[in-house]
Amino acid sequence: MENIKIAILGHGNVGGGTCEILSQNMQLISERIDKKILVSYILVSDTKKTRKWPTLGAKLTDNFEEILNSDVQIVVEVLGGIEPASSYMEDALKTGKHVVTANKAALAANYPILTKAAKDSGVSLLFEASVGGGIPALSAILGNLRGNRFSEVSGILNGTTNYILTKMGSEALAYDDVLKSAQELGFAEADPTADVEGIDAANKLSILMALCFDKYVHPDDIPRKGISHITLDDIKSAKSQGKKIKLLGTARLKDAIHLSQNAENAKLADKASEIEYFVEPVSIDDSHPLFNVDNEYNGILIRGNAVEDVMMYGKGAGPLPTGSAVVGDILKIAENL
Amino acid sequence: MENIKIAILGHGNVGGGTCEILSQNMQLISERIDKKILVSYILVSDTKKTRKWPTLGAKLTDNFEEILNSDVQIVVEVLGGIEPASSYMEDALKTGKHVVTANKAALAANYPILTKAAKDSGVSLLFEASVGGGIPALSAILGNLRGNRFSEVSGILNGTTNYILTKMGSEALAYDDVLKSAQELGFAEADPTADVEGIDAANKLSILMALCFDKYVHPDDIPRKGISHITLDDIKSAKSQGKKIKLLGTARLKDAIHLSQNAENAKLADKASEIEYFVEPVSIDDSHPLFNVDNEYNGILIRGNAVEDVMMYGKGAGPLPTGSAVVGDILKIAENL
Numbered sequence: 161m162e163n164i165k166i167a168i169l170g171h172g173n174v175g176g177g178t179c180e181i182l183s184q185n186m187q188l189i190s191e192r193i194d195k196k197i198l199v200s201y202i203l204v205s206d207t208k209k210t211r212k213w214p215t216l217g218a219k220l221t222d223n224f225e226e227i228l229n230s231d232v233q234i235v236v237e238v239l240g241g242i243e244p245a246s247s248y249m250e251d252a253l254k255t256g257k258h259v260v261t262a263n264k265a266a267l268a269a270n271y272p273i274l275t276k277a278a279k280d281s282g283v284s285l286l287f288e289a290s291v292g293g294g295i296p297a298l299s300a301i302l303g304n305l306r307g308n309r310f311s312e313v314s315g316i317l318n319g320t321t322n323y324i325l326t327k328m329g330s331e332a333l334a335y336d337d338v339l340k341s342a343q344e345l346g347f348a349e350a351d352p353t354a355d356v357e358g359i360d361a362a363n364k365l366s367i368l369m370a371l372c373f374d375k376y377v378h379p380d381d382i383p384r385k386g387i388s389h390i391t392l393d394d395i396k397s398a399k400s401q402g403k404k405i406k407l408l409g410t411a412r413l414k415d416a417i418h419l420s421q422n423a424e425n426a427k428l429a430d431k432a433s434e435i436e437y438f439v440e441p442v443s444i445d446d447s448h449p450l451f452n453v454d455n456e457y458n459g460i461l462i463r464g465n466a467v468e469d470v471m472m473y474g475k476g477a478g479p480l481p482t483g484s485a486v487v488g489d490i491l492k493i494a495e496n497l
Numbered sequence: 498m499e500n501i502k503i504a505i506l507g508h509g510n511v512g513g514g515t516c517e518i519l520s521q522n523m524q525l526i527s528e529r530i531d532k533k534i535l536v537s538y539i540l541v542s543d544t545k546k547t548r549k550w551p552t553l554g555a556k557l558t559d560n561f562e563e564i565l566n567s568d569v570q571i572v573v574e575v576l577g578g579i580e581p582a583s584s585y586m587e588d589a590l591k592t593g594k595h596v597v598t599a600n601k602a603a604l605a606a607n608y609p610i611l612t613k614a615a616k617d618s619g620v621s622l623l624f625e626a627s628v629g630g631g632i633p634a635l636s637a638i639l640g641n642l643r644g645n646r647f648s649e650v651s652g653i654l655n656g657t658t659n660y661i662l663t664k665m666g667s668e669a670l671a672y673d674d675v676l677k678s679a680q681e682l683g684f685a686e687a688d689p690t691a692d693v694e695g696i697d698a699a700n701k702l703s704i705l706m707a708l709c710f711d712k713y714v715h716p717d718d719i720p721r722k723g724i725s726h727i728t729l730d731d732i733k734s735a736k737s738q739g740k741k742i743k744l745l746g747t748a749r750l751k752d753a754i755h756l757s758q759n760a761e762n763a764k765l766a767d768k769a770s771e772i773e774y775f776v777e778p779v780s781i782d783d784s785h786p787l788f789n790v791d792n793e794y795n796g797i798l799i800r801g802n803a804v805e806d807v808m809m810y811g812k813g814a815g816p817l818p819t820g821s822a823v824v825g826d827i828l829k830i831a832e833n834l
Contacts (some may be wrong), residue, residue, distance in 0.1 A: 181644055181803045188646055288641050294804035296641035303640060304625050304633035307518055307824030327530055449810065452789045466518045467631035467811065467821035473786060474807040484804035487644030 161190060164494040167201035167232040169224070169248055174262045174289065175202070176213030178486045180235065182316025183214040193495045201227045203239075213479075224248055228255055234493055236486060237261040238289075242318035246270045253277035260489040262482055263288035268363035268379045271370055277489040284496075286370070291364045292317065294481030295474040296488065301371045308464025309374040312412035317364040319456035319476040320348045320355040321387050321407045324455045325441075328395045329404060335390060347456060357386035358407060358439040365439055366471060372412035372462070373411065373435055382409075385440040403443045406450060411437035412463075480486040498527060504538040504569040506585060507559070507576040511599045511626065512539070513550030514816025514829040515573065520551040522633035526824070528830045536562045540576075550816075561585055567593055571830055573823060574598040577625075583607045590614035590622060595834075597826040599626035599819055603701035605672045605716045608707055621833075623826035628701045629654065631818030632776045632811040633825065638708045645801025647709040649749035654701040656793035656813040657685045657692040658724050658744045660703040662778075665732045666741060672727060684793055695744060695776040702746035702776055709799070710748065710772055719746075722777040740780045743787060748774035749800075 168175050182189070182197055190196050199218040207220040221227065224244075227235065228251055235252040237259060239245045245266040249259050254277055261267060267274065267290050278285035288298045292315065301310070316322050320342065327338045339356070342348035354360045362379040370376045385409050397410040398405050414434045444451055453459030458476025463469055475481035505512050519526070519534055527533050536555040536820060544557040561581070564572065565588055572589040576582045582603040586596050591614055603625050604611065611703065615622035625635045629652065635636065638647070653659050664675045676693070679685035691697045699716040707713045724744050731825060735742050751771045781788055787807040790796030795813025800806055812818035 177803075185644060185646055185802070189644055192643055216536060291630060292641075295807060296637040299641040300633040300636065304822060304825030305631075306529055306637040306828055307522060307526055307821055309522055446789075452783075464821060465522070466514075466817045466824070468815075468818055470809065470811040472807065472809050475805050478805075480803045481805055484644055484801060487803070488641030491643055492640065493531065 162195045163198045164195050164234065164497060165200045165232045166200050166234040166236055166368070166490060167203065167227040167230070168199060168218070168236045168238065169203040169227070169245070170237070170343050171204050171211065171215070172238070172240070173479040174238040174482045174486065177483030178238065179214045179216055181480065181483045181487050183216055189491065193491050195418045195494050197490060197494060199231060200232050200312065203227060211343060228252065232257065233497060234258045234260060234490060236490065237263055237266070238486065239263065240265070242266045242269050246274070249274055250277050250381070253281050253283055255281055256281050258284045260486055260493065261287045262486055263286070264290040264360070264363040264367060268366040271366065271376050284493050286492060287367070288319070288484045288489050289485035291367050292458045293474065293476040293478065294462050294484045295458060295472045295476065296485065297462065297472050298367070298371060299460060300470070305462065305464055305467055307481060308466045310462065310464050312410070312463040313368045313372045313460070314408055314410040314412070314450070315364070315460035316406055316450055316453045316458050317361040317409045317460070317476070318355055318407060319458055320352065321361070322453065322458070323347050323456045324356070325387060325390070325395070325405055325407065326391070328392060329399055332396070334392050335388065356388045358384040361407060361409040361439045365411060365437060366447065368409070369411040369435070369437060375435060377437065381474055383438045384411070387441055390441055398443045403445050404451060405441050405443055406453070407439065408442045408450070409439045499532045500535045500740070501532050501571065501834060502537045502569045503571040503573055503827060504540065504564040504567070505555070505573045505575065505584070506534060506540040506564070507574070508539050508548060508550060508552070508817040509575070509577070511575040511819045511823065512573070514820030516553055518552045518820045518824050519816065520553055526828065530828050532831050534827060534831060537567060537569050540564060547656045565589065569594065570634065570834060571595045571597060573827065574600055575823065576600065577593045577602070579603050579606050583611070586611055587614050590618050590620055591784050593618050593620060595830045597823055598622070598624050599823055601627040601697070601700040601704060605703040608703065608713050621830050623829060625705065625826050626819045626822035628704050629795045629797050629809070630811065630813040630815065631821040632797060632809045632813065633797060633822065634799065634809050635704070635708060636825070637807070637809070638735070638799060640797065642804055642807065644799055645803045647799065647801050649747070649800040650705045650709045650797070651745055651747040651749070651787070652701070652705070652797035653743055653787055653795050654698040654746045654797070654813070655692055655744060656795055657689065658698070659791065659795070660684050660793045661693070662724060662727070662732070662742055662744065665727070665729060665760065666736060669729065669733070671729050672725065693725045694764060695721040696742060698746040698776045702748060702774060703776050705746070706748040706772070708775060712772060714774065720775045720777070724778055727778055735780045740782050741788060742778050742780055744776065745779045746776045748772055
């Protein structure tokens with residue numbers, strides 16, 4: 161059985177979850193793709209530290225150059241943060257290595273550079289885990305749904321804020337109180353800014369837009385409102401009207417219509433080049449497909465001119481759900497090697 | 498730009514929807530895959546009949562042999578029914594043509610024969626449209642989720658029965674009354690047996706099981722209860738407990754657990770080879786991910802040992818949603834040719 165050699169950059173939650181899945185499901189995976197995934201290197205900052213997650217016999221190194229100069233075929237970047245992650249990915253791609261990443265911040269900030277580097281080298285850059293954790297939404301957009309002209313992509317893209325908004329509603333607690341308990345439970349970071357101000361959601365929306373509309377917008381240029389100003393009264397007022405407040409990242413054609421309307425109108429859709437996009441709290445009622453996506457779950461709604469509405473729901477974070485998406489991308493590349 | 502020549506067997510709702518999408522979205526599709534899809538033949542029973550859907554310059558023929566002996570690379574089977582569809586697909590595969598089908602009855606009845614024919618000839622047999630219409634669930638199971646050991650797949654797999662059960666609940670109408678109005682609206686067939694007795698759902702469950710568990714069970718061997726015995730009192734009684742009755746097709750490992758539990762338990766999962774499966778009406782409460790899949794919509798819940806729960810929701814039928822899945826499969830094959 162052929163070995164596919166990979167390196168994993170980072171061994172925190174996502175890198176660890178990826179290793180755990182590769183460890184536990186390796187036999188099954190090998191049977192499915194008829195190849196064996198061999199983790200040759202794991203890049204860590206401290207090679208001496210005791211590891212919480214399996215290392216799969218990999219060499220632990222703190223030197224990225226060693227990986228770059230090795231014979232690994234796939235580099236899995238799960239460091240988080242924009243740098244040095246972006247530079248590592250660009251270097252790996254330019255060296256002819258395929259790249260899998262879960263890093264929405266790096267990808268959204270440097271999407272044009274990274275996708276160009278992949279194209280120029282004729283290698284793959286896959287990033288399912290960067291949006292919606294384990295939910296296979298990007299694979300669907302680039303895969304079975306690609307016969308569609310997309311008119312909208314909208315999602316609950318951040319689990320922390322969805323958890324906070326859900327708990328404010330279900331337990332009638334103020335924002336600050338829920339945030340505090342979320343931090344204690346590990347559902348929110350000590351510095352929650354990136355989540356609660358919609359920065360994380362904007363990174364993910366930037367990636368979704370690039371795929372659905374072939375239009376790249378830097379996340380800083382996406383109009384953005386967070387949830388820190390949402391009061392318990394806002395939540396109660398929405399609830400009294402049968403609504404919920406959700407932090408949505410949305411990009412849509414202004415004049416979207418479906419194929420199911422007449423052909424004359426459908427022609428118009430070709431010309432509707434104007435896309436509106438934003439991250440903001442929105443009141444939605446129970447007719448909205450994302451109404452019941454609660455707690456730490458993520459949900460992504462995709463509208464296409466043929467498929468109409470497709471909604472996908474699942475765990476948007478966590479070592480194993482996110483690792484599932486990373487492993488899926490690794491297997492896709494490995495299979496085609 | 499390279500032409501990919503295809504033939505479409507059937508020009509009813511699904512074949513017509515496929516042609517409509519290829520017609521309207523052709524430019525976009527060509528840009529995305531950098532190839533042009535050329536419909537060389539459409540197999541119809543009456544070549545003289547006026548056509549409701551675009552024919553895209555294809556030659557209309559009533560002779561399958563003509564297609565089999567032609568240079569088309571992909572045969573799209575959307576005839577419906579077990580025969581002659583199964584024989585046509587087998588012949589096409591044996592002749593080295595790739596096959597895309599939306600036909601759950603033919604596929605579920607002859608899954609081992611058809612998948613073997615594809616494997617022996619080294620060609621693709623894709624069938625996303627056979628389960629859940631436009632919902633890209635099969636692509637996810639075979640794609641980004643394939644690093645998972647699946648523990649359960651469960652779905653609202655039939656839009657007609659879901660519509661009937663929803664309307665019984667929302668309008669407090671008896672089964673016979675809703676069925677009659679569904680027939681008038683075109684949501685139910687004149688002979689609704691295959692839908693209301695769970696035969697259609699069993700076909701789809703057979704396909705889902707084969708993919709998730711690598712275990713083929715003929716649909717006739719899937720224990721099956723339909724909805725024709727469900728009374729308005731049953732629905733009301735469920736409603737009073739905050740529940741809904743849904744016709745579910747479910748296959749699951751009896752002792753399924755998640756990776757997130759400890760490693761010792763996770764090892765047990767490897768040994769849990771016993772799978773239980775059934776199609777039957779089930780009372781579910783609002784904690785169930787399929788609770789809010791109402792009316793004619795389908796929903797498919799997939800549980801994996803890494804990703805945990807993923808749920809996908811969308812239109813389970815209709816010319817364009819189903820055509821979306823067919824076109825997605827065509828493009829996947831075309832891209833790799």
